[in-house]
Amino acid sequence: MTGEPVLAVRDLSAWYGAARILYDLAFEVGRGEVVALMGRNGAGKSTTMKSIMGMIAKKSGQVTFRGRDITSLKTFEIARLGMGFVPEDRRIFSDLTVLENLDVGRQPPRMIEGTAQTEAWTPERLFALFPNLGQMPDRLGNHMSGGEQQMLTVARTLMGNPLLVLLDEPSEGVAPVIVEQMAHTIVELKKQGLSILLSEQNINFAELVSDRVYVLEKGQIHWQGSMAELSGNIDVQRSFLTV
Amino acid sequence: MTIDALLFQALNGLAAASGLFFVAAGLSLIFGVTRIINIAHGSLYMLGIYLAYTFATRVGGVLGFWGGIVAAALIVAAIGALIEILLLRRIYRAPELFQLLATFALLLVINDAALWIWGPEDLLGPRAPGLRGAVEILGRRFPSYDLFLIAMGPIVLIALQLVLTRTRFGRLVRAATQDREMVGALGVNQAVLFTSVFAVGAFLAGLGGAMQVAREPANLLMDLTVISDAFVVVVVGGMGSIPGAYLAAIIIAEIKALCIGIGVVEFGGFRVNFSKLTLVAEFIVMAVVLIVRPHGLLGRAQGAIRSVAEPEEPIRPATAALKFLGLVVLGLLICLPLFAKTSPYTLVLGTDILIAIIFATSLHFIMGPGGMHSFGHAAYFGLGAYGAALIVKFLAAPMLGAIAFAPLLALAGALLFGWFAVRLSGVYLAMLTLAFAQIVWSIVYQWEDVTGGSNGVVGIWPAAPFNTATNYYLLALAFAVLSVLLLRRMLFSPFGYAMRAGRDSPLRAEAIGIDVKRVHWVGFAVAGCICGLAGGLFAFAKGSISPETIAVGRSIDGLVMVLLGGIQTLTGPIVGAATFVMLQDTIMRQVEYWRALLGATILLLVLVFPAGIVGGIMARYAAWKSR
Numbered sequence: 028m029t030g031e032p033v034l035a036v037r038d039l040s041a042w043y044g045a046a047r048i049l050y051d052l053a054f055e056v057g058r059g060e061v062v063a064l065m066g067r068n069g070a071g072k073s074t075t076m077k078s079i080m081g082m083i084a085k086k087s088g089q090v091t092f093r094g095r096d097i098t099s100l101k102t103f104e105i106a107r108l109g110m111g112f113v114p115e116d117r118r119i120f121s122d123l124t125v126l127e128n129l130d131v132g133r134q135p136p137r138m139i140e141g142t143a144q145t146e147a148w149t150p151e152r153l154f155a156l157f158p159n160l161g162q163m164p165d166r167l168g169n170h171m172s173g174g175e176q177q178m179l180t181v182a183r184t185l186m187g188n189p190l191l192v193l194l195d196e197p198s199e200g201v202a203p204v205i206v207e208q209m210a211h212t213i214v215e216l217k218k219q220g221l222s223i224l225l226s227e228q229n230i231n232f233a234e235l236v237s238d239r240v241y242v243l244e245k246g247q248i249h250w251q252g253s254m255a256e257l258s259g260n261i262d263v264q265r266s267f268l269t270v
Numbered sequence: 271m272t273i274d275a276l277l278f279q280a281l282n283g284l285a286a287a288s289g290l291f292f293v294a295a296g297l298s299l300i301f302g303v304t305r306i307i308n309i310a311h312g313s314l315y316m317l318g319i320y321l322a323y324t325f326a327t328r329v330g331g332v333l334g335f336w337g338g339i340v341a342a343a344l345i346v347a348a349i350g351a352l353i354e355i356l357l358l359r360r361i362y363r364a365p366e367l368f369q370l371l372a373t374f375a376l377l378l379v380i381n382d383a384a385l386w387i388w389g390p391e392d393l394l395g396p397r398a399p400g401l402r403g404a405v406e407i408l409g410r411r412f413p414s415y416d417l418f419l420i421a422m423g424p425i426v427l428i429a430l431q432l433v434l435t436r437t438r439f440g441r442l443v444r445a446a447t448q449d450r451e452m453v454g455a456l457g458v459n460q461a462v463l464f465t466s467v468f469a470v471g472a473f474l475a476g477l478g479g480a481m482q483v484a485r486e487p488a489n490l491l492m493d494l495t496v497i498s499d500a501f502v503v504v505v506v507g508g509m510g511s512i513p514g515a516y517l518a519a520i521i522i523a524e525i526k527a528l529c530i531g532i533g534v535v536e537f538g539g540f541r542v543n544f545s546k547l548t549l550v551a552e553f554i555v556m557a558v559v560l561i562v563r564p565h566g567l568l569g570r571a572q573g574a575i576r577s578v579a580e581p582e583e584p585i586r587p588a589t590a591a592l593k594f595l596g597l598v599v600l601g602l603l604i605c606l607p608l609f610a611k612t613s614p615y616t617l618v619l620g621t622d623i624l625i626a627i628i629f630a631t632s633l634h635f636i637m638g639p640g641g642m643h644s645f646g647h648a649a650y651f652g653l654g655a656y657g658a659a660l661i662v663k664f665l666a667a668p669m670l671g672a673i674a675f676a677p678l679l680a681l682a683g684a685l686l687f688g689w690f691a692v693r694l695s696g697v698y699l700a701m702l703t704l705a706f707a708q709i710v711w712s713i714v715y716q717w718e719d720v721t722g723g724s725n726g727v728v729g730i731w732p733a734a735p736f737n738t739a740t741n742y743y744l745l746a747l748a749f750a751v752l753s754v755l756l757l758r759r760m761l762f763s764p765f766g767y768a769m770r771a772g773r774d775s776p777l778r779a780e781a782i783g784i785d786v787k788r789v790h791w792v793g794f795a796v797a798g799c800i801c802g803l804a805g806g807l808f809a810f811a812k813g814s815i816s817p818e819t820i821a822v823g824r825s826i827d828g829l830v831m832v833l834l835g836g837i838q839t840l841t842g843p844i845v846g847a848a849t850f851v852m853l854q855d856t857i858m859r860q861v862e863y864w865r866a867l868l869g870a871t872i873l874l875l876v877l878v879f880p881a882g883i884v885g886g887i888m889a890r891y892a893a894w895k896s897r
Contacts, residue, residue, distance in 0.1 A: 103459050121448065122447075
């Protein structure tokens with residue numbers, strides 16, 4: 028990790044009603060880094076992402092994005108600063124076509140700090156990245172397979188030209204060939220200078236793409252290190268990941 | 271009647287359909303994006319026609335008329351935007367029915383504002399410059415302006431469809447209709463989107479009203495008639511479907527026009543007056559459509575819509591303190607006749623409150639724990655009231671027998687209507703219950719031989735020993751206590767748990783073996799039955815019963831009582847009913863602009879106590895305790 032992190036989380040706690048879900052999380056994502064939040068179902072991975080995105084009503088702590096405190100910003104303001112969010116349940120607009128879904132996600136292009144200006148995402152560029160979508164620009168969201176929807180939700184988020192993407196369980200519930208394509212996409216995006224925070228249960232998938240890992244269990248970070256270290260640490264895997 | 275005359279009448283229907291379509295389209299758009307059922311949408315229509323009248327008569331000429339229509343629609347759009355910014359924006363996270371209460375309060379305020387500005391007389395605008403004449407169609411003269419109105423329907427339909435499919439604004443509207451939180455996560459400012467959608471919807475309503483200025487007189491009853499027509503149109507067409515709204519507007523307007531055209535017809539000795547059917551025809555259509563196609567003609571099953579409201583606290587059994595408080599209040603109520611010796615009116619008001627408490631508690635039973643938002647609770651009140659009154663009138667039944675019969679008739683009605691209603695949910699259920707209530711109302715209104723029509727049934731006085739204000743008050747108190755305790759007991763029985771489980775998660779409830787529809791059906795029937803008791807008591811308390819006491823206004827009063835008290839508390843409906851009746855009583859008797867004052871009071875309550883009076887007090891108590 029070099030320079031100032033693009034995302035820094037300090038003492039993040041979150042509640043659903045009276046139930047506390049997250050306990051004082053602290054972690055960082057560096058520029059151009061792919062960081063995985065790993066843990067079993069219910070460990071708090073999705074809640075962490077939603078809290079960062081301003082989608083949880085009750086939270087405490089501090090979230091800094093591109094050097095700016097975004098803790099109390101509204102969701103759309105955070106998105107406009109260049110944070111993209113791909114929810115685990117995809118949330119495709121099922122009454123809209125592929126192209127219309129992409130249009131809803133569109134935002135003006137922005138500079139990535141310290142690098143040359145990247146080209147703005149267009150439907151054409153995204154169809155090159157996801158050829159399947161290119162074959163169905165006018166298909167309605169509810170007539171698409173789970174895998175196609177998964178690609179569309181990533182593509183829709185990229186239309187906002189984000190600098191950091193929160194990618195919630197991209198490998199969940201889709202066919203192996205799509206999982207492979209997701210991994211390929213993440214590597215491709217990283218090459219273009221994007222930072223990615225990934226939530227994942229599947230270590231095989233995380234190994235393909237991640238630089239560093241934070242392991243969550245019951246809303247707390249129990250382990251952190253490089254991906255390679257986790258791959259070699261069977262104890263941690265057994266305690267917090269395998270079912 | 272000849273075919274020509276029928277066709278001519280059909281053309282009239284088409285002209286009326288356009289205005290109806292504009293309002294319904296606006297209502298549908300606003301509901302889609304903001305999930306707010308804007309009861310005040312008919313008021314915006316009414317403002318449109320009044321404003322157009324003012325422009326046409328004050329400015330006059332071509333500019334005053336045609337420019338006035340556009341100006342009126344734009345002003346109404348601006349008013350709509352202001353309403354969204356000043357009021358609705360603060361309550362998007364409140365429970366959806368609370369938002370409804372707020373827009374109902376707006377309706378009251380706008381109605382009195384219009385009364386204050388334009389006065390109580392009907393105002394008919396001038397004829398349209400350039401379209402004053404008439405064209406000969408089928409041997410009759412048909413106003414040119416009506417032809418213009420007929421053409422405007424499809425024009426606006428196509429324009430709206432183009433905006434929704436071809437512009438980014440339209441795509442955002444459609445996306446937000448499905449999942450507004452996700453739209454926010456993609457960087458769209460919801461506040462701006464919501465305000466603009468509200469303004470567009472208000473513009474359509476204002477335009478619909480303004481264009482009627484040359485066709486029908488502006489009057490102060492328009493807000494309610496238009497909103498109920500528009501609801502029917504939206505529901506029949508399918509929520510969120512603009513072409514559906516157009517289709518439904520035509521169907522409804524045509525049926526109304528044809529009913530007027532057909533008039534009285536003899537069927538083998540039976541005289542059927544079709545023109546009287548206009549009052550109920552649209553509701554019959556709606557009931558049939560909802561039963562056959564639960565999502566409307568062109569609507570589709572709505573995916574699970576993401577609620578943005580905070581999860582609600584579960585209801586809890588009464589604490590020792592609450593039980594004690596309840597006993598103290600009960601003791602005071604029993605002693606009330608002693609204090610009220612000098613003012614007998616107190617007991618009359620007290621009886622009204624007790625009846626309202628039974629009414630509101632029974633409505634709350636299905637709305638809160640049952641999650642079934644009935645907009646037609648007046649039906650069961652009416653069945654009870656008329657059941658009691660008619661059995662006295664025709665069979666000379668004794669009073670207690672009549673009061674016992676009231677809940678039975680209401681139970682029968684609730685069993686019948688409930689069987690259909692529990693098959694639907696959300697707005698559709700609300701509209702179907704409203705339709706059934708309208709059907710009951712119009713049967714009562716039009717079956718003159720039995721019900722006395724608009725005169726109602728008179729001379730239903732309580733028998734001794736209940737013929738004094740004191741004793742009747744005590745009787746009402748006994749029934750109220752029994753009803754409240756019975757409903758409460760049921761909510762904490764396995765049946766009550768099953769009903770709440772069915773509300774919170776129908777799928778999971780089914781999976782653990784609960785027949786959700788059946789449980790909700792029984793709940794609906796129980797609520798209707800208890801409500802019938804309130805109706806029976808009401809008939810004897812007033813000595814008479816008339817159709818207007820069981821009209822849609824009573825259903826709305828019930829909703830206001832329940833929401834005022836707080837829907838997720840069991841004491842809520844009691845406090846809400848008492849507050850509402852007292853507010854209505856004190857305000858109505860003393861102030862000329864009582865609607866505005868009542869509306870303003872409700873708005874204040876909505877903004878200060880977004881969880882109802884009892885909910886608000888409990889939240890403040892909890893906050894105080896945890897300090």
